[in-house]
Amino acid sequence: MNFIEQIIEEDIQNRKNDAKVHTRFPPEPNGYLHIGHAKSICLNFGMAKKYNGKCNLRFDDTNPVKEDTEYVDSIREDINWLGFQWAEEHYASDYFDQLYLWAEQLIAEGLAYVDDQTQEEISKGRGVPTAPGVESPYRNRTVEENLDLFRRMRAGEFPDGSRVLRAKIDMASPNMHFRDPIMYRILHATHHRTGDKWCIYPMYDFAHGQSDSIEGITHSICTLEFEVHRPLYDWFCEALRIHHPQQIEFARLNLNYTIMSKRKLLQLVKENYVNGWDDPRMPTICGLRRRGYTPAAIRNFAETVGVAKRDNIIDVSLLEFCAREDLNKTAIRTMAVLDPVKLIIDNYPDDQVEEMDAVNNPEDPEAGTRKVPFSKELWIERADFRENADKKFYRLTIDREVRLKYAYIIKCTHVVKDDAGNITEIHCTYDPMTKSGMPDSNRKVKATIHWASVKHAKKAEIRLFDRLFSVPDPDNCEEEQTFLDHLNPNSLIVQEGWIEPSLTLEKAMAIKHFQFERLGYFYADPDSTEEKLVFNKTVSLKQ
Numbered sequence: 001m002n003f004i005e006q007i008i009e010e011d012i013q014n015r016k017n018d019a020k021v022h023t024r025f026p027p028e029p030n031g032y033l034h035i036g037h038a039k040s041i042c043l044n045f046g047m048a049k050k051y052n053g054k055c056n057l058r059f060d061d062t063n064p065v066k067e068d069t070e071y072v073d074s075i076r077e078d079i080n081w082l083g084f085q086w087a088e089e090h091y092a093s094d095y096f097d098q099l100y101l102w103a104e105q106l107i108a109e110g111l112a113y114v115d116d117q118t119q120e121e122i123s124k125g126r127g128v129p130t131a132p133g134v135e136s137p138y139r140n141r142t143v144e145e146n147l148d149l150f151r152r153m154r155a156g157e158f159p160d161g162s163r164v165l166r167a168k169i170d171m172a173s174p175n176m177h178f179r180d181p182i183m184y185r186i187l188h189a190t191h192h193r194t195g196d197k198w199c200i201y202p203m204y205d206f207a208h209g210q211s212d213s214i215e216g217i218t219h220s221i222c223t224l225e226f227e228v229h230r231p232l233y234d235w236f237c238e239a240l241r242i243h244h245p246q247q248i249e250f251a252r253l254n255l256n257y258t259i260m261s262k263r264k265l266l267q268l269v270k271e272n273y274v275n276g277w278d279d280p281r282m283p284t285i286c287g288l289r290r291r292g293y294t295p296a297a298i299r300n301f302a303e304t305v306g307v308a309k310r311d312n313i314i315d316v317s318l319l320e321f322c323a324r325e326d327l328n329k330t331a332i333r334t335m336a337v338l339d340p341v342k343l344i345i346d347n348y349p350d351d352q353v354e355e356m357d358a359v360n361n362p363e364d365p366e367a368g369t370r371k372v373p374f375s376k377e378l379w380i381e382r383a384d385f386r387e388n389a390d391k392k393f394y395r396l397t398i399d400r401e402v403r404l405k406y407a408y409i410i411k412c413t414h415v416v417k418d419d420a421g422n423i424t425e426i427h428c429t430y431d432p433m434t435k436s437g438m439p440d441s442n443r444k445v446k447a448t449i450h451w452a453s454v455k456h457a458k459k460a461e462i463r464l465f466d467r468l469f470s471v472p473d474p475d476n477c478e479e480e481q482t483f484l485d486h487l488n489p490n491s492l493i494v495q496e497g498w499i500e501p502s503l504t505l506e507k508a509m510a511i512k513h514f515q516f517e518r519l520g521y522f523y524a525d526p527d528s529t530e531e532k533l534v535f536n537k538t539v540s541l542k543q
């Protein structure tokens with residue numbers, strides 16, 4: 001049991017909130033969700049599910065400048081894809097009227113005032129944690145004057161940045177967030193939902209807790225950086241005498257070799273370092289989906305990482321491990337040759353074609369079998385042959401036998417090279433008695449290799465990915481450098497390969513997840529066409 005479950009179970013025992021559990025996931029619609037958000041989603045929806053409660057989706061849309069409905073739509077899609085359904089969908093902007101009334105209430109009670117200082121003056125007045133700050137010269141305005149100015153702020157009489165509404169708390173508090181935090185700022189901007197109705201917008205601290213309260217949230221789970229905001233969260237709930245949810249903080253997910261700041265991910269997209277938010281190298285949910293990650297793999301990852309109270313860094317290979325584990329159970333096996341060289345079976349009849357039985361998934365008998373055409377000329381991987389093989393190389397070399405998967409044992413006889421010395425043909429003979437069902441089918445050889453029939457195979461584009469960043473901590477930069485200087489120049493390699501002919505566009509898009517035997521897990525990319533299938537490498541078979 002993690003510490004959040006402990007808190008919730010204690011609350012249930014004490015019948016706090018009538019023993020109900022109501023959580024929420026509160027994204028700001030200013031970007032696409034990433035694997036860190038997935039952690040938060042699994043936690044919030046997971047707690048609601050475990051304790052028969054509810055989880056809301058709330059768009060924290062209080063900053064009109066950076067927000068957009070494109071992001072709202074993608075967030076909804078990604079949460080659904082991860083396998084979660086929200087009880088209610090809300091928008092902080094739906095609460096703007098209520099928040100405004102609450103602001104007036106605090107003004108009327110002498111707990112908020114309009115400050116005419118500039119942003120710089122306000123920051124300067126706050127001072128440093130070790131010494132008291134300086135009170136604003138506008139701090140002791142009368143209630144009437146404050147109400148009048150705040151109403152005129154709302155009415156649009158003042159330009160951006162000319163005034164703010166501040167809570168009147170304690171300019172000497174050691175917690176900087178208590179030093180008269182800003183509640184409202186003037187912003188003449190069009191909001192993606194409320195249009196031009198408002199030209200003042202509430203700050204996070206005056207919107208988040210109140211939104212939680214309005215929705216009857218019981219446990220407001222957030223990341224550690226909000227721990228210092230908690231006293232303020234509590235203060236506003238108490239001052240307004242409204243339902244008081246409990247804020248609980250946990251350590252955000254950090255992954256090595258990965259950037260998770262939405263601002264930086266946006267920069268990668270805007271400046272074309274990647275091909276959009278769903279580029280398979282991105283740590284976004286849509287990127288991981290296009291890479292071939294499954295919802296179950298991501299949920300298992302979130303579960304395995306657990307819930308921590310202290311910041312830590314998770315190795316990205318754990319995410320890859322979770323993908324492998326899930327795909328091994330579900331992915332349909334296929335033979336594909338990505339770096340082909342021609343193998344010719346000299347004693348195989350010229351025009352003969354055999355349909356070999358291949359198993360779709362050894363982990364799942366119900367996945368059935370399929371036929372793969374076999375003929376005299378095959379593609380095999382260049383790396384599966386070596387002319388000068390050392391003792392540790394068990395695959396094909398001259399005078400050595402290997403098994404062709406689902407087919408025969410062959411023995412290499414000689415190779416043909418071009419003028420430059422590159423091998424263009426590998427010649428071999430086959431033993432007809434070694435096919436499955438034949439007398440010598442159980443004869444042991446040291447290696448089995450995969451293949452594709454030259455006459456039948458289909459060409460496909462294969463996209464191979466490496467980590468987007470070449471260092472574990474891309475944010476850790478020398479002077480004059482940025483995270484962009486750590487981009488891995490070889491993070492995308494495009495190859496052409498040969499795949500089994502039975503894979504039509506329709507079939508590939510329906511099955512989606514494949515294990516290319518001996519090579520790794522691959523995902524049928526939406527760029528695929530009837531003429532050319534495109535596959536993204538999800539992960540290799542082994543670490």
Ligand code: ATP
Binds near residue numbers: 025037040254261262
């Ligand atoms: P930004 O990158 O712009 O600071 P954010 O990561 O705070 O954005 P939000 O949309 O505000 O993004 O996040 C929604 C929820 O997801 C918040 O509750 C936040 O705490 C949580 N969250 C964001 N990043 C992570 C992370 N890396 N690990 C766990 N939870 C996260």
Ligand code: MG
Binds near residue numbers: 028
């Ligand atoms: Mg945020």
